[in-house]
Amino acid sequence: MASDPMIQLKDVRFAYEQGEDDTPQAAEFAIDGVSFNIEKGSFVAIVGSNGSGKSTLAKHMNALLLPTSGEVLVDDLNTVTESQTQPWEIRKRVGMVFQNPDNQLVSSVVEDDVAFGPENIGIEPSEIRRRVDESLQMVGMYEHRKKGPHLLSGGQKQRIAIAGVIAMDPECVVFDEPTAMLDPKGRREIMSIIRKLHSQGRTVVLITHFMEEAAEADRIIIMEHGKVHADGTPAQIFSRDDLGVLALPFAVKMAKRLRQSGIDVPADIVTDEQLADFLCSKEQG
Amino acid sequence: MAVRDITLGQYFPGESCIHRLDPRVKIVCTFVYLISLFVVKSFSAFLLCILFLGTVIALSKIPFKFISKGLKPVIFLIILTMVINLFFVSTGDVLAKLGPITITKDGIYRALFMGLRLVLLIFGSSLMTLTTKPIELTDGMEKLLSPLAKIGLPAHELAMMMTIALRFIPTLLDETDKIMKAQTARGADFENGSIKEKAKALIPLLVPLFVSAFRIAGDLAMAMEARCYHGGSGRTRMHQMKLGKGDAVAIAVTVIYLALVILSRQLPLL
Structure with missing residues (x-):
């Protein structure tokens, strides 16, 4: 893989509450010595149970939080020094979609909300119009552009939030548990938009606790107690036996059972589609 | 509903x-x-x-x-x-x-x-x-008041506050509805009793509502920051x-x- 990093984390430590002068104890670190790079154009899933520090880590990627020690580089810009003058230079590059679709929409008209980000970075009005229409079409919400967000479903609101991020044209989008508050239908819609964004060549970071969603990434990082517990391709990760409380995706469990009963399923089969394709080709062959 | x-x-x-x-x-x-x-x-x-x-x-x-x-x-x-x-x-x-x-x-x-x-x-x-439309009124107000920004009137900030208030009225109403149902399920009575009792019954509604309003405000502020909001300077408008x-x-x-x-x-x- 080409080593052109979008985001670099170097021994990042972060504590929410800091004493006046005494350095926080190791146990208080929400993130405790995390180092890894996220390559341009990759699709990385960060998984972990509640309190593992995955959301805190995500907020470091666009300078919403600054590391207590260590450093975060976004496109070679240091988040700490950039934050003092123009944090939006980083946030322009790394957009973020949050968990609660209700609490991230600003305007009572859908298209005005999508325009909010581009307006903030001073884009020409005609260009904003073009981007708003384009991103609303991409998430399939163009016909709702004049409506109020309170009339839409959770999944639709989340699509508006994504459109608002895409309209800023970031190189990288960080999703912080975007499907946690949605029903299965909304969840599927969001995942298909995430896939689309990745296929456009954007870097995607997906924070989730659904292993099924993580299986679609090309790399999974498992966080535990503020540290990186495991890091690898989905096939590598799912073959480990130290994943603890995290439930394996259905396809992986199914593949294991099939292997036990003598069907040779390759290790890189991790999603339902891959399993279905494999089984169908098996039948024909 | x-x-x-x-x-x-x-x-x-x-x-x-x-x-x-x-x-x-x-x-x-x-x-x-x-x-x-x-x-x-x-x-x-x-x-x-x-x-x-x-x-x-x-x-x-x-x-x-x-x-x-x-x-x-x-x-x-x-x-x-x-x-x-x-x-x-x-x-x-x-x-x-x-x-x-x-x-x-x-x-x-x-x-x-x-x-x-x-x-x-x-x-x-x-x-x-x-x-x-309320949103148009807000935009109009902002434009009309913007010359006064030079003498320190926060025209953009006022308009932004109006916009957010309008946006969150339905959200907070939903929230009120949810809390009312939750408290009713625990035996709270919002309908019967004297005026004094009714007023007292509002406390278990208002306290959680305020708490959740602050939580929403915190979330929204973070989402706005993530979308590069940094006040009215250098901002363009689509309309x-x-x-x-x-x-x-x-x-x-x-x-x-x-x-x-x-x-x-x-x-x-x-």
Whole structure:
């Protein structure tokens, strides 16, 4: 893989509450010595149970939080020094979609909300119009552009939030548990938009606790107690036996059972589609 | 679900030429109209105001019933004003006397005059909110006030606050509904009892509501920051307000109207 990093984390430590002068104890670190790079154009899933520090880590990627020690580089810009003058230079590059679709929409008209980000970075009005229409079409919400967000479903609101991020044209989008508050239908819609964004060549970071969603990434990082517990391709990760409380995706469990009963399923089969394709080709062959 | 049905502000959707006017023009014209009501000295001059207002109402194609709805919350105030004027104006010919209260010809005249003025005032201002979306009003306000930003008036911030308030009214209503149901499930009673008991019952509703309002505010602030919000400086707007032909006509008509009202003070026609 080409080593052109979008985001670099170097021994990042972060504590929410800091004493006046005494350095926080190791146990208080929400993130405790995390180092890894996220390559341009990759699709990385960060998984972990509640309190593992995955959301805190995500907020470091666009300078919403600054590391207590260590450093975060976004496109070679240091988040700490950039934050003092123009944090939006980083946030322009790394957009973020949050968990609660209700609490991230600003305007009572859908298209005005999508325009909010581009307006903030001073884009020409005609260009904003073009981007708003384009991103609303991409998430399939163009016909709702004049409506109020309170009339839409959770999944639709989340699509508006994504459109608002895409309209800023970031190189990288960080999703912080975007499907946690949605029903299965909304969840599927969001995942298909995430896939689309990745296929456009954007870097995607997906924070989730659904292993099924993580299986679609090309790399999974498992966080535990503020540290990186495991890091690898989905096939590598799912073959480990130290994943603890995290439930394996259905396809992986199914593949294991099939292997036990003598069907040779390759290790890189991790999603339902891959399993279905494999089984169908098996039948024909 | 009931709380979702409320309309934001009192916008009456339509496509009339009044609806299509630039919000800035509407705000300024409404303001001029309101001032004109205080310039007027005689009933005959009120005919001008009624004519002006009537034309605008007809053009807006809003049923009169909707406009008169605006009177409901202030009807008591209007009656009170009229009664005070009726009883406490003591100049002019005495028509009736009851103890310390005298009813005079001037009193009746003043009462009717004030009542009419208040009604015209309410109709005029509700016409503006009926024909303009709240969000357009906010944008118009921001644009109109922006020259004052130089002397320290936070025009953009005020408009942003209005926008967010409008956006979160339905969200907070939903939240209220949720908390009410949760507390009712735990035995809270919001419907029965004396006024004092009812007021007390609101505490378990208001405390969680405030807590959740602060949580929402925190989330929203973070989401706004993530979307590069850094105040009004260097910000562009997608909607560019442009004055059209209709706006020019509206301004001209309003100016002529104001001139006529001022003239009516000099020339008592009736």
